[in-house]
Amino acid sequence: MSTTVTASTDVDVPVRVAYNQWTQFESFPEFLGGVDSVEQIGDTLTHWTVSIAGVKREFDAEIGDQVPDDHVAWRSIGEVVHHGRVRFTPLSPDSTRIDLEIEWEPEGFVEQAGAALQLDDMQVKKDLARFKDFIEDRERSSGAWRGEIHGGETTSGTDPDLRI
Known part of the structure; x- marks a missing residue:
């Protein structure tokens, strides 16, 4: 049975700054609990290493749509x-x-118990609060990728003025 978590936060930075920072996937461990590392393999592919409740997992994720x-x-x-x-x-x-929405399939007793107790909801809300602190403290993004992705295909490239 899948679990869906939604959370929202308002950040005191322009949309361009918030978006640009979110596209810096390798910085996710700085504000996402349980994320050990994210490696950007290409425009549409990332490799994740996560540790949640003592369970370590690695997986690849594909960006299917990005504007x-x-x-x-x-x-x-x-x-x-x-x-x-x-x-x-x-x-x-x-x-x-x-606004963030995440859906996944909890595996094993520990993950299923965490989902049932809504610990996942609390973690996602904490992660968004840490992102808020992270980006508001910096007041600028650590980099940017301004390409578009539709159906898993890159349709435009980067904005060279935004590389930091």
Whole structure:
């Protein structure tokens, strides 16, 4: 049985800054609990190593749809079932709402118990709060990728002015 978690937060940075930081997948361990590492393999492929409740997993995830300053959608490849979408909505020139939805298949007793007790919901909300602190403290992104992806295919490239 799959588990779906949704969470939102408002960050006091422009949508471009929030989105640009989110596309820096290798920085995820700095604010996502349980994420040991994320390796960017290509424009559409990442490799994840996670440790949750003493269970270590590795999996690849493919970005299926990505539009700058709007959203990023992904899904795992292989045995681990995990997919999600993050949406960025400008609230003002200097603030952005981030809406996150993640769905996965908990495996084993520990993961199923965590889902039943809604520990996953709490973790995702904490992660978004840590992202908020991370990006507001910096006030700028650590890099950017401004390409678009539709159906798993890259349709445009990077903005060289945004490479930091």
